[in-house]
Amino acid sequence: MADQLTQQDHELLRDTAARFFGERSPLGAMRQLRDEQNEVGFDREVWREMSEMGWAGILIDEADGGVDLGYRALGTILEQSGRTLTASPLLSTVLSATPIISRAGNEAQRADTLSAVADGALMIALAHEECPRHAPHRIATRAVKNDDGYVINGKKTFVLDGHVADRLLLVARTSCEDDQREGISLFLIDNALPGIRIKRTRMVDSRNAANIRFNNVQIPAGSIIGTVGGGADILDPVLDGARAGVAAEMLGSGQEAFDITVEYLKVREQFGAPIGSFQALKHRAAEMYCEIELARSAVYAALDALDQKARDAAELVCVAKAKACDMLELVSNEAVQMHGGIGMTDEADVGLFLKRARVAQQLYGDVVFHRQRFADLIGL
Amino acid sequence: MTLEDFRSETRAWLEENCPPGMRTPMPDDERVWGGKNPVFKHPESKVWMERMVERGWTAPQWPREYGGGGLSRAEAAILTEEMNRISARPPLFSFGLGMLGPLLLDIGTQAEKERYLAPITRGEIRWCQGYSEPGAGSDLAGLQTRAEDKGDHYLVNGQKVWTSYAHHADWIFCLVRTDTSVKHAGISFLLFDMHSPGVEVRPIKLISGASAFCETFFDNVKVPKDQLVGEVNGGWAIAKQLLAHERAMISQLGARGGNRLPPFKDMARRYAGDANGRIADPLLRDLVARQLINDRAFESTSKRAIGSADAAAGVASMLKYYGTEQNKRKMEVIMKCAGYAGLGWEGEEFDDNDLVLCRSWLRSKGNSIEGGTSEVQLNVIAKRILGLPD
Numbered sequence A: 001m002a003d004q005l006t007q008q009d010h011e012l013l014r015d016t017a018a019r020f021f022g023e024r025s026p027l028g029a030m031r032q033l034r035d036e037q038n039e040v041g042f043d044r045e046v047w048r049e050m051s052e053m054g055w056a057g058i059l060i061d062e063a064d065g066g067v068d069l070g071y072r073a074l075g076t077i078l079e080q081s082g083r084t085l086t087a088s089p090l091l092s093t094v095l096s097a098t099p100i101i102s103r104a105g106n107e108a109q110r111a112d113t114l115s116a117v118a119d120g121a122l123m124i125a126l127a128h129e130e131c132p133r134h135a136p137h138r139i140a141t142r143a144v145k146n147d148d149g150y151v152i153n154g155k156k157t158f159v160l161d162g163h164v165a166d167r168l169l170l171v172a173r174t175s176c177e178d179d180q181r182e183g184i185s186l187f188l189i190d191n192a193l194p195g196i197r198i199k200r201t202r203m204v205d206s207r208n209a210a211n212i213r214f215n216n217v218q219i220p221a222g223s224i225i226g227t228v229g230g231g232a233d234i235l236d237p238v239l240d241g242a243r244a245g246v247a248a249e250m251l252g253s254g255q256e257a258f259d260i261t262v263e264y265l266k267v268r269e270q271f272g273a274p275i276g277s278f279q280a281l282k283h284r285a286a287e288m289y290c291e292i293e294l295a296r297s298a299v300y301a302a303l304d305a306l307d308q309k310a311r312d313a314a315e316l317v318c319v320a321k322a323k324a325c326d327m328l329e330l331v332s333n334e335a336v337q338m339h340g341g342i343g344m345t346d347e348a349d350v351g352l353f354l355k356r357a358r359v360a361q362q363l364y365g366d367v368v369f370h371r372q373r374f375a376d377l378i379g380l
Numbered sequence B: 001m002t003l004e005d006f007r008s009e010t011r012a013w014l015e016e017n018c019p020p021g022m023r024t025p026m027p028d029d030e031r032v033w034g035g036k037n038p039v040f041k042h043p044e045s046k047v048w049m050e051r052m053v054e055r056g057w058t059a060p061q062w063p064r065e066y067g068g069g070g071l072s073r074a075e076a077a078i079l080t081e082e083m084n085r086i087s088a089r090p091p092l093f094s095f096g097l098g099m100l101g102p103l104l105l106d107i108g109t110q111a112e113k114e115r116y117l118a119p120i121t122r123g124e125i126r127w128c129q130g131y132s133e134p135g136a137g138s139d140l141a142g143l144q145t146r147a148e149d150k151g152d153h154y155l156v157n158g159q160k161v162w163t164s165y166a167h168h169a170d171w172i173f174c175l176v177r178t179d180t181s182v183k184h185a186g187i188s189f190l191l192f193d194m195h196s197p198g199v200e201v202r203p204i205k206l207i208s209g210a211s212a213f214c215e216t217f218f219d220n221v222k223v224p225k226d227q228l229v230g231e232v233n234g235g236w237a238i239a240k241q242l243l244a245h246e247r248a249m250i251s252q253l254g255a256r257g258g259n260r261l262p263p264f265k266d267m268a269r270r271y272a273g274d275a276n277g278r279i280a281d282p283l284l285r286d287l288v289a290r291q292l293i294n295d296r297a298f299e300s301t302s303k304r305a306i307g308s309a310d311a312a313a314g315v316a317s318m319l320k321y322y323g324t325e326q327n328k329r330k331m332e333v334i335m336k337c338a339g340y341a342g343l344g345w346e347g348e349e350f351d352d353n354d355l356v357l358c359r360s361w362l363r364s365k366g367n368s369i370e371g372g373t374s375e376v377q378l379n380v381i382a383k384r385i386l387g388l389p390d
């Protein structure tokens, strides 16, 4: 499906998404969610409208009730959502958790979830990370087999939408040592089982994440996805999709923070001239433009490679996330600096981008992680 | 007394007089700023300040007659080292100590020194800095706040902005325009009471969540004429001289971190290190080591430069530029080491250190803006030190 989208289709989707987020969830909406300390963390009505347009099912096969437009199309939407810093279940449910079920779920699991996700009626959170820095295979949460299925013990951190999701996609260890790639298994479970304790974390970007503790949680044997101990083979490509998707969001955020800043350079005057006329700032703005364009190319290349299941997709994803991290760190810092005093105020929007930037940078691996992984992948 | 004697005496005194609670990392809201309505949030902070005031060690190098400690530069350096050794909190934060006081010691009249300095060392009067205006930031000399000569007083009208802690300040040192026909040569340096009729202050919220700076409005504020420092219309040179002190002060923020956070090395080891603190990840290790190398070099530079007889404007700018950019980089490195743990805004799912880290990281972005931006410092270096044409 995905490779049937033309350039024109993509442009249409981009324009539709830009208009949608601009009208339905501008930056002001994000501020409002933040200031009212909204318990859900995103706007359910906006999410319903997004789902109506098919975005919740964008990675789901048509046979399962989705529209199957692929990663590039989802990236286009995420990029636009990054411009308005829109929080939605796109990252948690659509990009991170559901693709695992699409790829490896059995008939019952698929029927149970996929069309409901595509309708926007079901949210699933990926309960994966355990360390403060992204470490995809460092899993100490244990799933121990017993007569009734498995018993889970452990602790998960930074679970996106963990406190509002209906289900959890749990990554747990059924064998081997805590940091081995082998022995990881995936489970689709209810979030309200006895022994599960979910605590929302209040993050600097005001988005949703949760810490989840599992204390002797009994889950049915049928909740496993794929084979016992073979979870990493399913998880890794899905994580690559998630990395590319987050990089696309970051691209949009970087572009928007940059545009706001360039506009400011044109209107703010000091020494009787627009500050954008000073070469010290001019050159740095021009440099940022270059970095954004490189990140853009890298992100699009990674998304396309995922859709085409290209052999070097993982490498391209590393390139995309690493570039997006460097770019957004630079742009978010410069945006504040070039605004001067006003950039330090809560009232100025550039600060919102700075805060979101660092969270998105860490999500699914920061630049340090991806440089390291890239070096491994290309055999350095 | 030899320096060695001074050190052991100081060490013993601190050991005895610095309360245990004053040897711990300090949350922002436990800083002591003094003033007419002082806040001592930490119960031991009052006695700590009072003991240091008594010894003159809130202003170690100021002359004793103005409430200072009368220490030589070498002795003051030892005092700092000994305080750092036990992680002692600075007893008093103050723009009077860091900015106005040093200026008045340089250029103030005898009467001005007697009137203003001792209350600063004792933490009795809290000062704020009225420099920036909405239209005059980097181009500070473009300021428009007027002070009209009304015979026996000045009448001040205008607006300042980004005035740090104006809402808690007792007095302000303020740049005003006394001649509208010229730019730099029409500026004067005025001191006045923030409780005067016609002064209005509105706090502004920062990205770090704190409300540390303000919009400050003056509507027909009457100021006695003897509160003008230096010559009428001679304020620009004074303003710059004070900026040099401010910049030297800000440049050291990263080194001491205001004591809010544990030392950089400890944090890096804690967040990125193994059980023994060894940082195994070679890339993080490189980032941290590079930072610490720059720290050492910067420390040496500060000692060497600040010690030179007249810390020329260009040198203060170098320290300000490098120190603040270095501090910002340092915070970014720690954020990388900390990962998700550094991204907490509030709530019990994060420990206090994590939360302080996040807020401090955000606050550090202002370091390269306050006291003149990095770009302005680079311009000063290019002009004053390198003599490059405008």
Ligand SMILES: Cc1cc2nc3c(=O)[nH]c(=O)nc-3n(C[C@H](O)[C@H](O)[C@H](O)COP(=O)(O)OP(=O)(O)OC[C@H]3O[C@@H](n4cnc5c(N)ncnc54)[C@H](O)[C@@H]3O)c2cc1C
Pocket (backbone or CB within 6 Å): A268, A269, A270, A271, A275, A278, A280, A281, A337, A338, A339, A340, A341, A342, A344, B128, B129, B130, B131, B132, B133, B134, B136, B137, B138, B139, B161, B162, B163, B164, B165, B213, B366, B367, B369, B370, B371, B372, B373, B374, B375, B376, B379
């Ligand atoms: C946390 C904080 C506390 C502060 N506290 C105080 C205070 O207590 N009292 C006070 O008076 N002020 C205070 N300030 C204000 C501070 O001094 C000004 O913000 C600063 O001088 C910059 O002015 P501006 O904000 O108008 O920015 P602008 O001057 O508008 O600068 C915007 C951008 O343009 C750049 N720029 C401007 N001119 C040039 C040039 N010629 N070449 C290259 N780049 C240029 C700047 O570097 C900056 O990046 C504080 C600021 C902050 C952030």
